[in-house]
Amino acid sequence: MTGKADWWRGGVIYQVYPRSFQDTNGDGVGDLKGVTRRLGHIASLGVDAVWLSPFFKSPMADMGYDVSDYRAVDPLFGTLADFDALLDEAHRLGLKIIIDQVLSHCSDRHEWFIESRSSRDNPKADWFVWADPKPDGTAPNNWLSVFGGPAWEWDSVRWQYYLHNFLASQPDLNFHNEAVQDATIDNVRFWLERGVDGFRLDAINYCFHDRSLRDNPPLPRTASHDVPETNPYGFQDHLFDKTQPENLAFLKRLKALAAEYGDRMLVGEVGDGERSLKTVAAYTGGGDKLDMCYTFDLLGPEFSAPHIRRHSAAFEEAVSDGWVCWSFSNHDVPRHVSRFARSADELDRIARFSLALIGSLRGSICLYQGEELGLTEADIAFEELRDPYGIRFWPGFKGRDGCRTPMPWEAGRVHGGFSEAKPWLPLPREHLARAVDRQEEEAASVLAFYRDFLAFRAGQPALVSGDKTYLEADGNLLAFTRETGDERLLLVFNFDRAPARWTVPPGLGAIGHAGMPGATGDMDGGEVALEGLAFFCGRIS
Secondary structure: OOOOOOOOOOOEEEEEOHHHOOOOOOOOOOOHHHHHHOHHHHHHOOOOEEEEOOOEEOOOOOOOOOOOEEEEEOOOOOOHHHHHHHHHHHHHOOOEEEEEEOOOEOOOOOHHHHHHOOOOOOOOOOOEOEEOOOOOOOOOOOOEOOOOOEOEEEEOOOOEEEEOOOOOOOOEEOOOOHHHHHHHHHHHHHHHHHOOOEEEEOOHHHOOOOOOOOOOOEOOOOOOOOOOOOOHHHHEOOOOOOOOOOHHHHHHHHHHHHHOOOOOEEEEEOOOHHHHHHHHHHHHHHHOOOOEEEOOOOOOOOOOHHHHHHHHHHHHHHOOOOOEEEOOOOOOOOOHHHHHOOOHHHHHHHHHHHHHHHOOOOOEEEEEOOHHHOOOOOOOOHHHOOOHHHHHHOOOOOOOHHHOOOOOOOOOOHHHHOOOOOOOOOOOHHHHOOOHHHHHOOOOOHHHHHHHHHHHHHOOHHHHHOEEEEEOOOOOEEEEEEEEOOEEEEEEEEOOOOOEEEEOOOOOOOEEEOOOOOOOOEEEOOEEEEOOOEEEEEEEO
C-alpha cells in the first residue's frame, strides 16, 4: 500500500489494545482475528491509521511490552498469518497499520538475554547493561525503575547487576553496542518487509544510558514529571538513565531504514518531564529522525485553556520543523472523560468538547479505543488487577487496568459481545449502556459525533495541516485561527462551566458559521457567545 509520503501529517490514528478489543476464540482475551473482525467499525470513524499495541511473543509480565521474540506473534493473539490477514483487510479498507516496537528493553526470556547472562565472555555478554556492585555490594548507582525500586537487579551467575528501567524481567539493551543496533534494525526491517505502514516507538528516549553511570540528581518537588505522585521515580532528575545524545544517531538509522520503503512513518513516545518539548524538538527536527512524537503533557489531570495554550504554543515554538501527535487518552493513563468531567452529567459534553479541541490543534491525533463511546475509567478491585505497576503502588496508585477493560460491542450480549468467556479484565456494567450497538441507534450519541466531527475535519485543509495563531482571550477561554491557502477558520473554546463571551479583535474579518458539528457558540454582534463547555468554529472572509 503506497501513498503520499506525509500521509501522517495531520492524520488521525486509532489505538487498539488487542487483548481488550475482540475475542474470537473464547479464551477471554482479544486477538488479531478480533481486530480484523472489527476493522469496519474503525474505518467508519474516518480515521487514517490503526496503531496496534504489542502482540509479539512474550511472557506477558507487562502485557506484551516484555518481548521475547520480536518476529513472532504470541499464540495468545494468533499467528503471523492472522497478522497478514489483518494487514490486508486494513489496506483494503484504506487504513494504514502502525505497530508498536519496544526497542529499549526486552524480556528476560529473550534468547539474547539468556545468552548474555550465562557468562561474562559469551558473544552477547555486552548486549545488555551490566555493572559491578559497589564495594559494599549495593547497586552501581541511584537510578530508579519506573515501576518501583532500584533500576538494578542482581544476577547470581555473572555476579553483576543489570539495568532495567521498568520491571526486573525487562532488562535494558546496551545500545552503545552497534551489534545491538544492527539486530534491532533487522527486526524492524522484518515488519517493513511484511508491509506495515509505520511504527510507534515505545519509550524511545530510553535506548541509551550514560556510560559513566553517574548518579541522577534530585528533582525539585515543584518540577513536573511523568509518573504518579506516589512514585519516587519522580523524585529524581533523570539526566543520565535516559535521553542521551547518542540516541540521535540511532534515530537517524531508523529513519533511513524507513525511507527505504517509501511512505513509512515513525512516531515516538517521549516521557522526559519538563524537558519533553526540547527532546521532541531534537528527535523530530531536520527531517532525518522521527516524523513526529507525543509526550505526556496532555495526559494528566489538568484541563484548562491556559494549560492547553501553554503546551501547544511551547511545542510550536520549540519544534520549528517537527510535528506533534496529540492525545488525551491511551493504554497508560486514566480515560480522559473521567479525568476532566466534574460530574456524570457532563461526561458526553466533555467527550465532544475534547475531540473538537484536539482535532482543532495543529498536529496529528491519536484516539484510544473506546473514547469514541465516551467510556469512563473503570474501577477495578485490587484482587482483579493484572497491571504490575498498579499492584506495586496500590492503593496510592491503582495502575493502568482501569483504561484497559474490554470494548463493549453489544449491550445485550454476555460480556458486551467482547467474548463468550470471562474476560481477562471485568467489563464494567456502566459501559454496557455505551455499547457500540446502542450508540449506532442514537443520532446524538458520542459515537455519531466522532464520525461527524472527523468527517468535517478531514474536509478542512486548515484543520489538517494549516498554521495556527493564538488570539488574546481572558480567563478560561481559548481562541485561535487555523489557516492555509484561502481558508481561514476561527476557533473559540470555553472551558468554564458558566457562559462566556469573547470579543472579536478588530480587523480579523467577517465571520460566518463553518458548520463544525457540535459547535453551539454563536455570533452576537462583535462577540462570540458561548455556553459552558461549548465551542465555536467560524469561517473568516
